[in-house]
Amino acid sequence: MEEAALQEHELSLLGLKRRIIEKLVRAGFATVEDLLYHSSREIMDRTGLPKKVVDDILSRAAVIADSGFKSAYEMLITEKMKITTGCKNLDKLLRGGIEVGNITEVFGEHGSGKSQFAMQLSVMVQLPPKDGGLGKKAIYIDTEGSFSSSRIGAIAKFRGLDPNIVLSRIIYKRVAGVFELLYSIRKAAKLVRDHDAGILIVDSLTAPFRLEYQGLAALAERQQKIEGALMKLARIASYEEIAVLITNQVVESPGTKKTNIGSVGGHVIAHVSNLRILFRKGVGNKRIAMIEDSSFIPLGETIFVIKDRGITDP
Numbered sequence: 001m002e003e004a005a006l007q008e009h010e011l012s013l014l015g016l017k018r019r020i021i022e023k024l025v026r027a028g029f030a031t032v033e034d035l036l037y038h039s040s041r042e043i044m045d046r047t048g049l050p051k052k053v054v055d056d057i058l059s060r061a062a063v064i065a066d067s068g069f070k071s072a073y074e075m076l077i078t079e080k081m082k083i084t085t086g087c088k089n090l091d092k093l094l095r096g097g098i099e100v101g102n103i104t105e106v107f108g109e110h111g112s113g114k115s116q117f118a119m120q121l122s123v124m125v126q127l128p129p130k131d132g133g134l135g136k137k138a139i140y141i142d143t144e145g146s147f148s149s150s151r152i153g154a155i156a157k158f159r160g161l162d163p164n165i166v167l168s169r170i171i172y173k174r175v176a177g178v179f180e181l182l183y184s185i186r187k188a189a190k191l192v193r194d195h196d197a198g199i200l201i202v203d204s205l206t207a208p209f210r211l212e213y214q215g216l217a218a219l220a221e222r223q224q225k226i227e228g229a230l231m232k233l234a235r236i237a238s239y240e241e242i243a244v245l246i247t248n249q250v251v252e253s254p255g256t257k258k259t260n261i262g263s264v265g266g267h268v269i270a271h272v273s274n275l276r277i278l279f280r281k282g283v284g285n286k287r288i289a290m291i292e293d294s295s296f297i298p299l300g301e302t303i304f305v306i307k308d309r310g311i312t313d314p
């Protein structure tokens, strides 16, 4: 790397030896924040640098980015930013909508409306703030192929938006498996920044893990991988001040009303996501949404319906 290019490189802010910066750059780290999105283990693996050096790099990066430290007042402002769901009942349940800065998890059985909800949010985020959106784009990672452009078109039209403009403001990626999913999540922080997105959606986060890590023997590794992905998503939510919405299919245990939330990633997700909403099927197009776990919203439930124009009040 040329001396001038090196001096201009953002990583030169770290005040490290040239040799070390070059190693970081060669390993694909472009910005100070990039480093903070990775664990010391990952940086060690990618650069071959010893732990002591990597820990030093990370502590310098933290000082420069001044990340993670916000005044409680700033946090209050971010916390207040919500994206309307487009359904009054759900907004009331969620105290205004999906929260910026945090992970919201929607979990429920097949056909309960998780993907419909995810698609709707990729439209609602684009509404201007006066109408409950953020006036921003959506990043959409689809692991099951349930995303439908014509569905988005119908939802957008009903909200008075131009379907083609709305579609052009959804940055979409279909991923095939765990490897590609984790890769896309790693790339997501930069995408969010480049596009000034307001929401990052992963529908579904858990499906690829369920497919690729089957049986009891694979359980520990699966949970660990899911947790890693969630930690990254939590960091993106907080550093980029963006809403993160993930979905998780769970299976109803026959004979009990209680959902078997232990099925995929259950307790791991519960620890990381700030808000868990359970969707259940009701009669016809009716669905029940229930707050399962939240540090800031009282438990409660409500009803919504899935119609041609999207998710609305009954």
Ligand SMILES: Nc1ncnc2c1ncn2[C@@H]1O[C@H](COP(=O)(O)OP(=O)(O)OP(=O)(O)O)[C@@H](O)[C@H]1O
Binding pocket: 108, 109, 110, 111, 112, 113, 114, 115, 116, 117, 144, 146, 249, 285, 306, 307, 308, 309
């Ligand atoms: N255009 C539409 N008009 C009315 N209802 C629709 C329309 N499209 C889909 N639905 C309803 O949405 C439901 C499917 O919801 P969705 O795909 O969001 O489920 P899901 O929770 O994501 O399921 P899975 O766990 O299998 O991914 C179906 O019951 C279907 O009837």
Ligand SMILES: [Mg+2]
Binding pocket: 114, 115, 116, 144, 146, 203
């Ligand atoms: Mg789905």
